[in-house]
Amino acid sequence: MTIAFLSFLRNRLTYLLGNSVGLEYTSKQVPVEVVMNGKYLGLYSLSELVKIGSGGIEIDELDETVSSGEELTGGYLLANSSWLSYEGKYNEIMIRDDYCLQLVDPDPEEYQNTAQKEYITNYLL
Numbered sequence: 001m002t003i004a005f006l007s008f009l010r011n012r013l014t015y016l017l018g019n020s021v022g023l024e025y026t027s028k029q030v031p032v033e034v035v036m037n038g039k040y041l042g043l044y045s046l047s048e049l050v051k052i053g054s055g056g057i058e059i060d061e062l063d064e065t066v067s068s069g070e071e072l073t074g075g076y077l078l079a080n081s082s083w084l085s086y087e088g089k090y091n092e093i094m095i096r097d098d099y100c101l102q103l104v105d106p107d108p109e110e111y112q113n114t115a116q117k118e119y120i121t122n123y124l125l
Contacts, residue, residue, distance in 0.1 A: 011045055025057045052077060052105055062106045067115035076120045077105035093121050 008031065018026030028048040034041040052059055062075040078093070079102040091108035094100045106116065
């Protein structure tokens with residue numbers, strides 16, 4: 001067995017466990033073998049795109065004007081990407097020197113609320 005195959009099994013098992021223990025949301029994932037133009041390209045994991053709303057992650061929608069109080073505590077979606085490097089953009093949250101998360105929702109292109117970013121950053125640290 002190759003290391004890639006073992007890694008694939010680990011990822012597949014993680015998704016299956018998430019579904020079986022009743023987590024509120026676990027993306028759907030299926031293994032696929034890719035063949036293109038008659039050439040075998042390998043084994044891949046095809047995963048559902050994470051979405052907010054019915055059939056996805058149920059989070060409260062934040063209002064741009066909220067800057068304090070109980071409404072500030074919910075409604076954030078963060079992305080964990082191994083290729084993400086900290087560049088100091090509004091949507092990036094530095095967790096450690098070698099690790100940062102990306103703020104996906106509320107959409108940083110629609111608005112930038114400093115109080116909301118400070119809240120989620122402090123919550124994670």
